[in-house]
Amino acid sequence: MTVEMSVMISTEEIQAKVKQLGELINAHYAQSEKELVLIGLLRGSVIFMADLCRCIAKPHELDFMTVSSYGRSTVSSGEVKILKDLDGEIRGKDVLVVEDIIDSGNTLSKVLEVLKTRGPNSIELCTLVSKPSRREIDLDVRFLGFEVEDRFIVGYGLDYDQKYRHLPFIGEIGL
Structure with missing residues (x-):
């Protein structure tokens, strides 16, 4: 299969946006005495979260969940499966959920529903990319990188069939 790609976000x-998000997160949690936990949604968030956590001055833990709603498709199925749950406890802690992209909001809504039952002090959302035109569920995203149109994008953690995550930019692909 031949894939055409154009750079959408360099x-x-x-890099500039990740630094800016780190500064906003630092300011937001500066006065909190609670422990901070960053929860990355695998696999897409891993590259973003690795860069972001180095921009956060407050000591914090990292944990991960694996959830799926895409499979091998370019369109979300709407069915959310939790494939790997957290390893650590979040009760009484400040939780920052780190996501690569928010599309329909269905996946993240399910994750938030699960996390809220575990008694965190607070839960905030940070996403690198948002597609507001695709949103089916309204989410309060406190830390937002980029809003993009409804295009299929890859790179910087975003994939198509587990490929292209390694790209240092975000590109639009034409299939």
């Missing part, structure tokens, strides 16, 4: 733009 490496430099991503």
Whole structure:
């Protein structure tokens, strides 16, 4: 299969945005005495979260969940499966959920529903990319990187069939 790709968000733009998000997160949690836990949704968030956590001054834990709603498709199925749950406890802690992209909001809504039952002090959302035109569920995203149109994008953690995550930029692919 031949894939055509054009750069949508450059490496430099991503680096600047991650630094900016880190500064906003630092300011938000500066006065909190609670422990901070960053929860990355695997696999897409891993690259973003690795860069972001180095921009957060407050000591914090990292944990991960694996959830799926895409499979091998370019469109969310709407069915959310939790494939790997957290390893640590979040009761009484400040939780920052780190996501690569928010599309329909269905996946993240399910994750938030599960996390809220575990008694965290607070839960906030941070996403690198949002597609507001695709949103089916309204979510309060406190830390937002980029809003994009409804295009299929890859790179910087975003994939198509587990490929292209390694790209240092975000590109639009034409299949």
